[in-house]
Amino acid sequence: MANWTPVGPAADVPESCQQACSASEHSVVVFRIDGQLHAIENLCPHAGLPLEDGEREGMVLTCPYHGFAFNLRTGANVDDPHDAPVRTLPARENNGQIEVDLDALKD
Numbered sequence: 001m002a003n004w005t006p007v008g009p010a011a012d013v014p015e016s017c018q019q020a021c022s023a024s025e026h027s028v029v030v031f032r033i034d035g036q037l038h039a040i041e042n043l044c045p046h047a048g049l050p051l052e053d054g055e056r057e058g059m060v061l062t063c064p065y066h067g068f069a070f071n072l073r074t075g076a077n078v079d080d081p082h083d084a085p086v087r088t089l090p091a092r093e094n095n096g097q098i099e100v101d102l103d104a105l106k107d
Helices: none
Strands: 004-009 018-023 026-033 036-041 055-057 060-062 069-071 091-094 097-101
Touching (some): 004 018, 004 026, 026 097, 036 091
Antiparallel strands (some): 004 097, 018 026, 026 036, 055 060, 060 069, 091 097
16 A cells, blocks of 8 residues: 655646655655656665755756766666666645655665
């Protein structure tokens, strides 16, 4: 069963924007791209630094610290698919709130 957790008002993430949010003890970044919500853990898998200030082009977010790029749908490192991915979470809009499924972060 999903663990849908509210992270903030949907109005905080308009089209083509990204927003860092807290979800329980986790930090996530939520994106709205072409009307769809996407969410990733706000943690670069290489150095543990936040991804929230990364530059986004299309469905790719680039780490602001060392330039690794990640696919926002799959989490895969686009430069080396065998390298560590960023963890993605299902996201949805529900009654004006953005919710993420924290079960996706269980190890």
